[in-house]
Amino acid sequence: MGEFGVMKRELYSERMGRLGTESAFTVLAKAKALEAKGIELIHFEIGEPDFDTPKHIIDAAVEAARNQWTHYTPSAGIAELREAIADTVSESRRIDIDPNREVVVLPGAKPAIFNSLMAIVDSGDEVIVPNPGFPIYESVVRFAGGEPVFAKLKEEDDFNMKADDIAKLVTEKTKVIIINSPENPCGSVLQKSDVEALAELAIENDIFVISDEVYCKIFYEGDECLSIASEPGMKERTLIIDGFSKTYAMTGWRLGYAVGPAQLIEYITQLQTNSTSCVNAFVQKGGVAALRGPQDCVTEMVAKYRERRDTIVQGLNEIDGISCRMPRGAFYVMANIRDLGKPSNELMEHLMKEARVVTLPGPAMGSYAEGYLRFSYATSIENIKEGIKRIETTVSKLQ
Numbered sequence: 001m002g003e004f005g006v007m008k009r010e011l012y013s014e015r016m017g018r019l020g021t022e023s024a025f026t027v028l029a030k031a032k033a034l035e036a037k038g039i040e041l042i043h044f045e046i047g048e049p050d051f052d053t054p055k056h057i058i059d060a061a062v063e064a065a066r067n068q069w070t071h072y073t074p075s076a077g078i079a080e081l082r083e084a085i086a087d088t089v090s091e092s093r094r095i096d097i098d099p100n101r102e103v104v105v106l107p108g109a110k111p112a113i114f115n116s117l118m119a120i121v122d123s124g125d126e127v128i129v130p131n132p133g134f135p136i137y138e139s140v141v142r143f144a145g146g147e148p149v150f151a152k153l154k155e156e157d158d159f160n161m162k163a164d165d166i167a168k169l170v171t172e173k174t175k176v177i178i179i180n181s182p183e184n185p186c187g188s189v190l191q192k193s194d195v196e197a198l199a200e201l202a203i204e205n206d207i208f209v210i211s212d213e214v215y216c217k218i219f220y221e222g223d224e225c226l227s228i229a230s231e232p233g234m235k236e237r238t239l240i241i242d243g244f245s246k247t248y249a250m251t252g253w254r255l256g257y258a259v260g261p262a263q264l265i266e267y268i269t270q271l272q273t274n275s276t277s278c279v280n281a282f283v284q285k286g287g288v289a290a291l292r293g294p295q296d297c298v299t300e301m302v303a304k305y306r307e308r309r310d311t312i313v314q315g316l317n318e319i320d321g322i323s324c325r326m327p328r329g330a331f332y333v334m335a336n337i338r339d340l341g342k343p344s345n346e347l348m349e350h351l352m353k354e355a356r357v358v359t360l361p362g363p364a365m366g367s368y369a370e371g372y373l374r375f376s377y378a379t380s381i382e383n384i385k386e387g388i389k390r391i392e393t394t395v396s397k398l399q
């Protein structure tokens, strides 16, 4: 029955029952409600850089707005930005990209995930998704009518996706594998041998790959951007998703892109024409400045993330009952809290109330993440140190 009984028949589509969400936003809302009551909290739950967007990027967008870059653009994005994206991706992934046919600009990486899955997945298709992993993959696969098949990322493998494990999940219905490296929430980074083995598996079984590379500039251990699209025979069966939110601290700008086979890019663009039309014109000019401008802002942010990673990992490992691996990329760490004997959700609630520290319970990132809390360390060293101190005090009373 429809809302408030106004409608005599069911108003909402059956497909809405299959759409999930990103619980980090639900936890954030709970935390904000406590803050509204005057309770001061330290936040580790949301994956959002705390740095300011670099000034030269803001200046370019402001100037563009003043110069009347305030109208519709082509759905696929302005040529100048598509060319900048093609150059950036060609150089970092060592593949040739046609800016006119193989690039689409979108309002974030999220719409690239949504539109590509809507374009590819039919009812009954299976899509292999990392678990723990970004929850939007599972949500949109189901929304599109597909079946997510979970690839368990194991702590003993440093949470890396292993081709041998994936091979066991492949059936004749497997249409897509989604990979994400560096990974949210585990901070794992695929190594060359893993990438090669996954490429071989995809080719052998005629599977398409969606490679979410939004953290591809945030590495700490000398890794490089190893895209599966760079492997022989893979460019034709890979969609690279990347964006500006994480690399340039531009989450609120809503700017991202997808690079892949021309027909898929055309479908993604057509979905954009049917929904948002195009990305804000002066935001796209900011994107050009980000890609074409100086990159030392990125180097500086990554250096700060590294310092924070070292501080939080050391601090968490010093707390009795909590342990964690050293993440190689992104700005998250998965803390194993099994020895504390409390389910993740309960511990998250307890820490929010007693320690006034907000974390994300593992199950928000997948069914295999019970027994973990995700910490985002995109926050200051002072917050990290104070947060660890508070957790230690609260946790010591549990044992």
Ligand SMILES: Cc1ncc(COP(=O)(O)O)c(C=O)c1O
Pocket: 047, 107, 108, 109, 110, 111, 134, 180, 184, 212, 214, 243, 244, 245, 251, 255, 256
């Ligand atoms: C793995 C992954 N992909 C995509 C996104 C979404 O990025 P955007 O802000 O560009 O939509 C996020 C954000 O948390 C993410 O962690």
